[in-house]
Amino acid sequence: MKLVIEPSLQKFLTHFSVLIHAGSLSDPENKPGLAYFATRALLRGTKKKNFHQLSQEIEVLGGSLALAIDQSETLLRGSVLTQNLDPFLDLIQEVLMEPGFEPVEMDLLKKILEGELEQSLQDPRTLVSRALLQKAYFTSPVSRPPEGTMEGLAQITPADLHAWFKKFVVSENIVFGVTSFVEEGDLKRRIESRLKDLRHGPSTISQFPSATFPAHRQAIIVDREEMSTVPLFLTVPGISDRDPDSLALEVGNFVFGDDFTARLMQVLRAQNGWTYGAYSGYGQLLGPKREAGLFSIYLFPSAEHVEKAAPKTLELFEEYVSKGLSEDEFRFAQEALSNRYPFRLDSAEKRLGLRIREIATGRPYQTTEQYRARLSSLDRNQVNDRIAKRTSTGNLIIAAAGEHRRLESVFSQLPGMKEVHTVEVTP
Amino acid sequence: MPPTSLQGLPREFGGDLPTYLDDSAALRFWGRVMLMSHTRPAPIRQLDLPNGLPLTQYAFPNGLSLYVVENHTAPVFTYETWFKVGSKDEKLDPALKATGLAHLFEHMMFRGTKKFPDGQFDEVLARNGVDDENATTWLDRTNYYQSLPNDKLELAVQLESDRMVNLALDSKLLETEKGAVLGEYRMGLDDPDMVSYDKLYEAAFLVHPYRYTTIGTEEEIKSFTVEMANYFYRKYYAPNNATILVVGDVDPSQVYDLIEKNYGSIAAHPIEFQEAPPEPEQKEARSAEFHHPQLSQIRVLFGYPTVPVSDPDFAPLWLVISALTYGQGAILEEDWVNSGVAISSYGDLNQFKDPGLLILMADLQSDHESEEGIQELETILNKVFTKLGTLEFAQEVIERSRNQLLLSIYQQCEDNASLASLMGEYISSVGDPTFAFELLKRVESATPQDLIRVVKKYLQPHRRTRVIGYPQETKDGAKEDAKEDAEEVEAKS
Numbered sequence: 001m002k003l004v005i006e007p008s009l010q011k012f013l014t015h016f017s018v019l020i021h022a023g024s025l026s027d028p029e030n031k032p033g034l035a036y037f038a039t040r041a042l043l044r045g046t047k048k049k050n051f052h053q054l055s056q057e058i059e060v061l062g063g064s065l066a067l068a069i070d071q072s073e074t075l076l077r078g079s080v081l082t083q084n085l086d087p088f089l090d091l092i093q094e095v096l097m098e099p100g101f102e103p104v105e106m107d108l109l110k111k112i113l114e115g116e117l118e119q120s121l122q123d124p125r126t127l128v129s130r131a132l133l134q135k136a137y138f139t140s141p142v143s144r145p146p147e148g149t150m151e152g153l154a155q156i157t158p159a160d161l162h163a164w165f166k167k168f169v170v171s172e173n174i175v176f177g178v179t180s181f182v183e184e185g186d187l188k189r190r191i192e193s194r195l196k197d198l199r200h201g202p203s204t205i206s207q208f209p210s211a212t213f214p215a216h217r218q219a220i221i222v223d224r225e226e227m228s229t230v231p232l233f234l235t236v237p238g239i240s241d242r243d244p245d246s247l248a249l250e251v252g253n254f255v256f257g258d259d260f261t262a263r264l265m266q267v268l269r270a271q272n273g274w275t276y277g278a279y280s281g282y283g284q285l286l287g288p289k290r291e292a293g294l295f296s297i298y299l300f301p302s303a304e305h306v307e308k309a310a311p312k313t314l315e316l317f318e319e320y321v322s323k324g325l326s327e328d329e330f331r332f333a334q335e336a337l338s339n340r341y342p343f344r345l346d347s348a349e350k351r352l353g354l355r356i357r358e359i360a361t362g363r364p365y366q367t368t369e370q371y372r373a374r375l376s377s378l379d380r381n382q383v384n385d386r387i388a389k390r391t392s393t394g395n396l397i398i399a400a401a402g403e404h405r406r407l408e409s410v411f412s413q414l415p416g417m418k419e420v421h422t423v424e425v426t427p
Numbered sequence: 428m429p430p431t432s433l434q435g436l437p438r439e440f441g442g443d444l445p446t447y448l449d450d451s452a453a454l455r456f457w458g459r460v461m462l463m464s465h466t467r468p469a470p471i472r473q474l475d476l477p478n479g480l481p482l483t484q485y486a487f488p489n490g491l492s493l494y495v496v497e498n499h500t501a502p503v504f505t506y507e508t509w510f511k512v513g514s515k516d517e518k519l520d521p522a523l524k525a526t527g528l529a530h531l532f533e534h535m536m537f538r539g540t541k542k543f544p545d546g547q548f549d550e551v552l553a554r555n556g557v558d559d560e561n562a563t564t565w566l567d568r569t570n571y572y573q574s575l576p577n578d579k580l581e582l583a584v585q586l587e588s589d590r591m592v593n594l595a596l597d598s599k600l601l602e603t604e605k606g607a608v609l610g611e612y613r614m615g616l617d618d619p620d621m622v623s624y625d626k627l628y629e630a631a632f633l634v635h636p637y638r639y640t641t642i643g644t645e646e647e648i649k650s651f652t653v654e655m656a657n658y659f660y661r662k663y664y665a666p667n668n669a670t671i672l673v674v675g676d677v678d679p680s681q682v683y684d685l686i687e688k689n690y691g692s693i694a695a696h697p698i699e700f701q702e703a704p705p706e707p708e709q710k711e712a713r714s715a716e717f718h719h720p721q722l723s724q725i726r727v728l729f730g731y732p733t734v735p736v737s738d739p740d741f742a743p744l745w746l747v748i749s750a751l752t753y754g755q756g757a758i759l760e761e762d763w764v765n766s767g768v769a770i771s772s773y774g775d776l777n778q779f780k781d782p783g784l785l786i787l788m789a790d791l792q793s794d795h796e797s798e799e800g801i802q803e804l805e806t807i808l809n810k811v812f813t814k815l816g817t818l819e820f821a822q823e824v825i826e827r828s829r830n831q832l833l834l835s836i837y838q839q840c841e842d843n844a845s846l847a848s849l850m851g852e853y854i855s856s857v858g859d860p861t862f863a864f865e866l867l868k869r870v871e872s873a874t875p876q877d878l879i880r881v882v883k884k885y886l887q888p889h890r891r892t893r894v895i896g897y898p899q900e901t902k903d904g905a906k907e908d909a910k911e912d913a914e915e916v917e918a919k920s
Contacts, residue, residue, distance in 0.1 A: 009500050012478060012837040043755065051765070055756030062830030064754060079834060108765060115770030115792055118723045122619055226720040226899070228613035260560070261546075261553045270546065273606020276614055302610045332554055339556020339576055346501035347842050 001171040004355050005187055006179040008348035014085050014180035015349050018076040019356055022168035024146035025071045025206040031155045033148015038164040039067050039074045044109050045100035063088045069146045070287045073360060082181055093194040101161045110153055117427035124231040124401050129285050130425045131222045132233050132399040140209040150427050170201030177356045179348035208291035211237055213395040216418040219411035223404040223422050230306045232400040236392050238295040241288035242362035247374055248386040254333040256280055256320045263316055274305035288361045310410050321391045324384025334375055341371045467683055477864055478840045483679040490667025490695040493686055494860055495679040498843055504675025505843035506583040507572040511855045512663040515566045518636035519701035527643020528651050530564040532659050534604045540593040555579045566637055567780045568855035574844055577676040581685055588689035591664055598653045605648055612642050619722045623896050630715040631730040631784055631892040635706045667695035670854045674843040703781055713892040718899040724790040726896035727804055731785045733885050736778040737857045742869035743877035748776040748785055750828040762807050768795050780856040815882045821875035832870050
């Protein structure tokens with residue numbers, strides 16, 4: 001187990017981030033959602049305590065434990081009143097070492113997860129991102145949501161949960177992050193003494209698959225009636241979190257779509273009022289990864305403006321890739337990012353997050369001075385060269401939700417568009 | 428020689444400062460003490476917040492209030508400007524009688540002054556490293572905020588003081604901004620959560636302007652003119668209606684000087700606010716329903732009128748909502764979700780200037796999407812309230828509820844922006860941002876008997892407003908049947 005301690009000056013709370021190198025990529029083909037189910041199940045009781053007792057004991061301490069999952073990792077995040085640190089650590093020990101997986105409780109959890117799956121598609125952005133990942137990763141498990149599918153959940157048995165736990169919740173597979181006012185050596189002793197008996201096993205860091213983009217432009221539509229806005233993604237292959245070009249592309253993206261002052265917001269919102277928001281980035285559809293993910297643009301124009309907003313977005317994107325940044329824009333981004341960097345490190349929790357990210361994706365942790373030195377060493381030509389070489393425009397996928405006839409007409413008229421499909425997204 | 432240690436400083440200068448202040452902070456603090464005693468009015472209040480951070484409060488002759496919280500743990504600060512005007516006030520204003528302008532106007536505050544024409548405000552801030560720059564409008568107040576590196580304090584003061592009086596309102600820009608606001612409005616229409624809440628407020632408030640949405644209606648948004656925006660600006664954006672909160676790596680005396688220099692010449696003017704009509708005591712349960720194309724399950728909301736946030740009963744009510752819905756071990760998580768009736772439970776307690784609502788919400792499990800399922804949810808709730816009214820159960824739940832609340836409050840004290848937001852919410856509603864910590868004390872001292880009292884007083888069945896949201900489109904017969912079933916019962920009652 002890797003233990004990462006980030007000292008904090010905040011006296012009241014201690015925060016935890018426990019990373020397990022197992023996400024939905026580890027799910028068997030016919031059981032998508034197993035990792036999510038299993039980790040949610042960790043919080044549904046231990047061998048000594050049922051769900052009610054466990055949650056009561058955590059929360060009476062002023063504690064909380066919650067879960068997040070993506071394709072590569074599962075993150076158990078928690079906080080507690082520092083005065084109750086020891087009993088809370090006892091409970092974390094129990095959760096990580098003695099899960100209950102009691103059958104009746106698991107049946108109930110399955111029912112809750114099924115309801116949540118259905119509920120999640122109420123969010124238009126989730127709906128469209130789901131459709132897009134289905135298309136871009138149709139041959140790999142990334143095409144399925146990390147939370148699983150109804151079909152997959154139905155196949156999962158208590159034996160699967162036990163097997164998952166034995167394989168993945170092992171010392172070599174866990175990064176235990178903590179930020180606290182408690183003295184570092186003392187904190188280390190308190191944690192290690194409780195987790196020294198964690199089972200051993202191989203680390204299971206998985207390779208993130210590449211997206212399968214068509215050789216031409218495609219659009220996919222999720223047919224939805226009575227939508228007042230049109231959630232719309234435009235996507236192309238992206239970069240990995242540790243990519244040597246990531247800083248140059250961060251500068252480029254700042255000018256293109258990562259800020260209110262960026263081109264997307266200025267043209268689509270400030271000048272035309274077509275959409276409330278329009279942003280771009282490498283982390284909109286997939287979290288940071290060791291391997292390449294996706295670059296995307298997200299906007300949600302009013303339905304009446306989609307005819308203008310969609311082609312203009314594509315035009316802005318092509319211009320960004322072909323012409324890059326002006327000298328003024330480059331200098332502006334350099335200055336802005338340099339001044340802004342201290343905010344990435346201004347709390348112990350943020351610093352802890354970056355240290356864990358370094359372990360998970362290989363992106364180096366940088367002090368303000370290191371970041372600024374790298375930033376000042378860039379020049380505009382380098383940035384524009386990287387934008388042009390690392391961003392494709394020919395094989396993009398556009399995905400949106402709304403009335404399919406209207407969207408079909410808009411998308412089929414976009415330059416270079418070869419295919420427009422209507423797809424279904426089911427929980 | 429300035430002292431290298433702050434131990435032993437008199438309490439009025441914030442003695443007992445956190446021990447983690449470094450030497451440079453100590454020097455800045457000592458400089459502040461020396462200067463303050465000679466050249467500027469004494470602060471009207473100095474105290475240490477529960478998290479150890481020192482707070483200094485100043486008042487200016489033009490009515491402007493300033494609160495500075497020093498946090499020297501990182502070289503950054505958050506600057507927030509709070510105006511005591513929200514959508515409730517515009518609805519009550521005889522010259523406006525509508526909602527939506529306060530919010531549209533908030534958007535216009537980013538569209539330029541003579542000194543910083545359209546686009547410049549955001550560009551200057553971005554260039555200087557702004558981390559989070561935005562604004563929000565709500566029923567009782569409007570706030571503007573930005574976080575910047577510690578050497579950009581003067582810039583924040585200049586930009587904010589400039590737009591407090593020198594905004595250049597332009598009809599073309601107003602029309603463009605209406606497009607963005609209409610986009611925001613439509614985004615809300617597509618969101619079942621937003622629509623659920625809007626329906627609840629509309630049903631629960633009969634006369635109080637809290638029943639109207641802050642964003643307004645499409646017709647209202649389209650109807651606003653530059654003249655109306657100017658009227659709103661000139662009437663409500665005055666130093667005597669504003670409070671500035673600065674939290675971070677700053678020196679209070681320097682903040683005072685910069686504020687004095689940049690805002691000092693802005694004149695105060697009297698502002699006549701209309702009192703909101705008090706909501707009549709609810710004597711009968713109410714119900715309403717709506718249909719939404721994006722809803723996948725039947726949603727049920729319950730609202731109960733409560734008290735202003737300043738009321739002594741607010742803290743025990745806050746403990747009640749914590750007992751019911753905060754955390755996995757909350758009562759309704761157990762009795763609604765783990766009983767298999769609902770997928771999720773959610774609760775909220777409005778912290779408003781006037782009495783708001785205690786809100787409970789659930790989405791039904793697919794095998795409970797029927798009128799019987801809705802009734803079951805309500806029956807469980809009635810039983811929970813009865814149980815919460817007993818000393819044994821109130822004693823059993825109070826510690827978990829209190830510690831969950833403390834966790835949530837302390838989490839908001841951990842970074843500059845969250846702390847400023849936490850405190851700022853009490854400027855309009857109570858008149859004092861430090862009320863956040865008074866409330867903390869009230870939460871800590873509330874007893875099981877207080878819980879029982881407020882449950883019995885406020886959570887009565889006849890004070891309930893129930894709103895049911897139905898999925899508009901059904902993929903199978905079950906939901907359609909459930910809807911028809913429920914409508915039939917509704918029609919009979």
